[in-house]
Amino acid sequence: MKRILMALCLVALCSAHALAGEVLVYTALEDDQIPRYIKSFKEKHPDITVKFVRDSTGIVTAKLLAEKTNPQADVVWGLSAVSLMQIEQAGMLEPYTPKDGAKVLPSFKDAAADPAWFGIDAWMTGFCVNTVELGNKKLPLPASYADLTKPEYKGMVTMPNPASSGTGFLTVSAILQLLGEEKGWAYLDKLHENISSYTHSGSKPCKLAGTGEAVIGISFGYRGLQQKKKGEPIETVFPKEGSGWDLEANALVKKAEIKPEAKVFLDWALSLDAMKEYAQSFALTGYPTGEPVPAGFPADPSKQMIKNDFEWAAKNRDHILAEWTKRYDGKSEPKK
Numbered sequence: 621m622k623r624i625l626m627a628l629c630l631v632a633l634c635s636a637h638a639l640a641g642e643v644l645v646y647t648a649l650e651d652d653q654i655p656r657y658i659k660s661f662k663e664k665h666p667d668i669t670v671k672f673v674r675d676s677t678g679i680v681t682a683k684l685l686a687e688k689t690n691p692q693a694d695v696v697w698g699l700s701a702v703s704l705m706q707i708e709q710a711g712m713l714e715p716y717t718p719k720d721g722a723k724v725l726p727s728f729k730d731a732a733a734d735p736a737w738f739g740i741d742a743w744m745t746g747f748c749v750n751t752v753e754l755g756n757k758k759l760p761l762p763a764s765y766a767d768l769t770k771p772e773y774k775g776m777v778t779m780p781n782p783a784s785s786g787t788g789f790l791t792v793s794a795i796l797q798l799l800g801e802e803k804g805w806a807y808l809d810k811l812h813e814n815i816s817s818y819t820h821s822g823s824k825p826c827k828l829a830g831t832g833e834a835v836i837g838i839s840f841g842y843r844g845l846q847q848k849k850k851g852e853p854i855e856t857v858f859p860k861e862g863s864g865w866d867l868e869a870n871a872l873v874k875k876a877e878i879k880p881e882a883k884v885f886l887d888w889a890l891s892l893d894a895m896k897e898y899a900q901s902f903a904l905t906g907y908p909t910g911e912p913v914p915a916g917f918p919a920d921p922s923k924q925m926i927k928n929d930f931e932w933a934a935k936n937r938d939h940i941l942a943e944w945t946k947r948y949d950g951k952s953e954p955k956k
Contacts, residue, residue: 640667643881646684648677648786649698649868650823650843653901660893661885668881676821677703677786684873688712693873694882696737697889700786701867702793704737705934713737714874716883718890723907728867738890739867741902744925745791746841747857748826753835762836764860765795769810777814778825779838781952783941786866787822787840792944793933794864794926809947818952830854842901845916858918862926868898 647654651674658670673683673693681703684693688710696704707713708730715734728739747768749761757776762768768777780788796804816834819825825837826844830852841863844856870889872882888894892909899911903921918924 641879641881642669642671643694643879643885644671644673644692645695645697645885646673646680646693647697647699648675648680652846656900657894657897660891660897661888664888665884668884670885676780676784677789678782678784679820681706684712685710691873691875694875694879695873695885695889696869696871697885698740698868698870700789701737701739701869702789702930702933702937703786704869704871705930706937707871708736709934712874714872714878716872716886718870718883718887720887720890720892720895720907724890725907728906729869737869737871738906739869740889740895740906741868741898742865742904742921742925743787743790743840743842743868743902744863744865744921745787745794745859746839746844746863747859748829748837748839748844748847749855749857750829750832750835750853751855752853753832757835759835761855762857765798765807765811766861768836768838769807769814771814773836774814775816776835777811777838778817778819778828778834778836779811779815780822780825781818781820781949782944783949784820785822787838788818789933789937789941790864790866791838792864792940794862794928796940797929797932798861798926805943805947808944812948812951815948815951818948820953820955826854841903841917842914845914846901848916856916858924863924865925865928866930 677700680699684707713736715736721738724738729735730737759772782788782792795807799807822840823843826839828834829837830847841856844854848854870886872886895905896909896911899905899909903913903917
């Protein structure tokens with residue numbers, strides 16, 4: 621009996637030790653979201669140290685792919701589903717269904733029988749418009765993608781570089797899907813004439829609009845709404861043609877040794893506590909939380925979102941980025 625008790629104690633000690641380690645998380649979530657989101661994980665798992673590598677979607681995606689032969693990250697949290705589909709195709713994800721994975725809407729997760737990634741929320745294109753600067757120039761509020769090509773907005777628009785930013789890519793992908801490739805590239809040519817610069821961050825165009833360094837920043841809805849809450853003269857416009865969108869999603873990185881802490885993290889990241897936090901920022905989450913749609917979003921956000929072919933976007937991502945870079949990269953801000 622003593623031997624059995626001793627064995628049970630050793631198992632308990634080993635388990636405790638296993639869940640007192642470290643997990644390395646690669647993420648493209650916003651800097652101001654991570655501390656709020658991670659609070660409940662720290663409360664539940666105080667002995668697990670979480671380290672973050674945070675950057676824009678394109679940069680995180682490139683880093684993961686570059687590390688294919690020697691992966692460093694344990695998990696990916698809040699990266700574009702389109703990016704995760706590419707990483708999955710590269711054989712870098714380990715299928716894992718977190719405890720609340722069955723709750724996630726079918727459209728928010730990998731369609732494979734053994735899913736490799738799960739979406740936590742959807743983010744969508746929104747224009748951040750500085751109403752003071754616009755008023756000083758006596759110009760109307762743009763309401764659509766088409767409006768952004770009007771000559772009166774020449775030099776007043778910034779948008780993210782799609783090679784660096786998930787927001788930039790989902791916006792370009794949406795235009796190509798809405799108009800078809802030929803008309804879509806023709807539209808982007810016209811838009812380019814009004815662009816002052818392409819940023820390497822999806823939120824930066826909105827931040828520039830907030831400080832008056834830009835008049836219109838093509839960004840994403842959450843950022844504009846947050847800046848307005850802080851008192852900045854920003855009006856967020858969701859384009860009448862429909863918003864491009866993508867999922868922020870999570871996955872387990874395939875490694876020779878998968879840490880149990882990594883699975884614990886992914887279980888938490890799909891839990892109701894975490895999902896309720898995502899719902900404070902976004903209109904749609906991986907599964908219903910009972911939280912109201914945040915103020916400023918369309919009342920029915922699903923109607924604002926275009927019909928998005930994720931498989932097409934993932935398959936054509938490299939081609940789209942190569943073509944975009946060839947045509948427009950001359951106006952991109954310098955890389956750090």
